[in-house]
Amino acid sequence: MSFRENIIKARGSLIFLAALICGLLLVTTLERNMPATSETADGANAPTELSAPIAVAAPITAFDDVDPLPLANTGESKPGDLDYARIAWRYFANNTNHDTGLVNSADKYPSTTMWETGSYFMAVISADLLGIIETEEAVSRLSLALDTLARIRLFDEMLPNKAYNTRTGELVDYSNQPVERGLGWSALDIARMVAAMSHAEQSYPELAVKVDAVIDHWDLDQMVENGELIGGNIADGNLRRDQEGRVGYGQYAAKAMMLRGFDMVLAYNAEANLMVQTVEGQPIPVDARLHRNITPAFTVSEPYVFDGLEFGFDYRSHRFATAIYQAQEARFRETGQLTAVSESHLDEAPYFAYSTVWGGGAPWAVMTFSGDRIDSKRTITVKTAFAWDALFGTDYTAELVDALSELGDPERGWPEGIYEADGVVNGSFTTNTNAVVLASLAFRAFGPLSRVNQ
Template identity: 35%
Template sequence: MQRYTALIFIMIWLQGCGLIYQGVQSSASGVSQSQLFRQGRHGELSEQELAWANTAWRYFSNNTQLSSGLVNSIDNYPTMDMTSLADYLIALQAAKQFELITSREHDERLTMTIDFLANMPLTRQGVPNKVYSTSHRGMVNYANQPAELGWSAVDIGRLLIALAITKQKNAQFAEYIDKAVLRWNFCNLVSDEGELYGGNISSNQVHRYKEGRLGIEEYASYGYLDWGIIPHRNINLEPYKVITINGIDLLFDGRDPRFTDVLRPVFSTPYLWLGLEFNWDDIDDLNSSDANHSNKSLAAMADSVYLVQQSRWEKERIYTARGEHVVSGEPYFVYDAIYALGTPWITVAEDGSSHDHLALVSTRIAFQMWALWKTAYTDQLLTLVQEMYHPQRGWYEGRYENSSAYEKSITLKTNAGVLEALLYKSNGKLYRANDDKEYRDVRFNSRFDHPGKCLMETFR
């Protein structure tokens, strides 16, 4: 219970000051009142749904590097980032539960993954590199050349969440996971002011930058909260602005990109992860009901993100399930934004360039919205994407909005996303508050063997 006492106090204090809920209440109150309409899908998987899961797991069977136990982020390309590692851990839990693999294979796969975490080379700042080779486990750049590239505090936050879920489902591995994470220097990930910082390393120079935007930084903060680190600035929704699309208020990041150098698209992914993994609850919440959400602000924002996409179908007859995705050619990766750069329904690359012809109905987003909102619209989305797979390779990225053509890229993120949606249907929210004493608690309470590295015992 010590682990969450300080967290509960801080979250109550923030809400009492109006930093989390009252600041968005006026612009999201209409959406908040729609909570009663949400009824996620729950229950044992049907034969059809198990077949969907089996198709998704084909990706992992094909893309596991036997020498390392790691899985390629993109089909047949031997690199992996920390978000991909997180996705794999959640997919592995689904594969075990749905009996797509044996208990022995699950044990071997998880053991090899934890062994990688315990021994992987870290950047000079003592944190995971952005990219690793899945064949030799070394640090590489996006071209798969040896390189110390830098780090992403957001990706690491996602990994911390997946590791917490893994420990809760596999308590016998908790000690080893804690030992691996205790190697990291959190001082370089969260500033004294409570902001997440990423870093780029180029020509032996380190450039640190504030990382995240509204939605994704709140999500990533949950990973740090699990370790007792309070990223104050990143769990505070301010600054934000409001845009109204089809009569629905949508919050977006209020920071000026000219000064922050951070793209600010509104897209589905972080709000869906917050639903699938936390049910839009605060991290210490023991609630198991799908209908109630202790973090009402994030729940309202998720509702608006879903409803505005449904409204586009209702008003314009354009099927919409928007996230980020890879494409087969340049620019290779885009955000299908609900709103970005002052424009609704724009598709943007990392450099801010527009590529609207690349917008997809995302397979992953369709499955996850279907799991979280039991509506006629999400039924239609599933009908639209349920045949978009290669029977031996896994699920395709999506269907182009303009032409209905398939984007035939096959990625870990999409196939793990399908498995996560089905795991949520079977289990409800994936993260559960845990008061059990763990290895890290012993270290945090030690006068002589405290790990330091900005892991503060005052939060335990």
């Protein structure tokens, strides 16, 4: 093969590496030059108010005293890891539509979002790395999904709708019913999909042309404005463009968009809207703005474990993640109650909840989309346990995984976890949980996904 042919074949990896290097340089520059914010008169623990934005309670220097936990050793799987991975892959074997290549967001429920489609891509890459599937199957699965993403009907011919039917690829509402115009777009969901496609392009350079076809089909410029992420929402029949992304999710999404060369300076800047709440003796990063412009923002594990598993922590996210993890371990040490919280599906109404470290103005709140408290639905989540164990590998994370290890169903995959209140299994099976299990096990063997094959 000629030098030119080799360069063409490696095109995807070279583009990814160049973008990653530029992104990392930008991140480093931003971290060194972020302006410090002043404390409010109420001090570091000022309560959230029902208005946005509110005064920032503490600068980023509040985390300088957080000693980041050492990362767990990577390079070798533990006994049982491959069995756990095979259980997780069963979910995808059961829930992939072979016409569209899309995967059900929940077991046998034929609807998905770009966030969950991104999770599916991570699952495929991880399963291939672990040897659960052959590389040929991985490429075939991702290729089919990319073909669908390159031709799906978009919201207002701009960007992917918030939800799609996995069987038909058609725009749907949240009850999976067809909707002519659509619901708008989620910038965070699309950014996760952009990250997933970048990882796929890096892992399988032959998919670069198909990734480009998707990117050409979507008008990503519509969701980036002045360095911020912009979501599209329908209000009284009209398109409303809203800033999207809170501390944690915003920075993860910013890194994803940096890979495609977008200016994410404000989205990456957590300090501008940061307040610190002390939970179990740990400084917890909380966004000072409202979530969905309705309820006080919240902090969960999700965006931090994604950041670590996919990109590898940076200086700031390592300290944020350490504090968030240590608060959960401290709660266990204090109460004896196993704690591994994040957003999660529920197997009964209201079917989705944010189990927070801090949320809605209080520690350990469990919140619905509308901000109602449903603390009885706090779940010890499988995905959070596996992710923290892969990242930090402490005695406590091992105890978490051991406590949940019997939940895996070889015929269905991993459920969400166990309800803390009564010990009953939260029997919802989802794309996100099973994808995070696979990504966590792949991390243990190979390290951050963005650094594999470099």
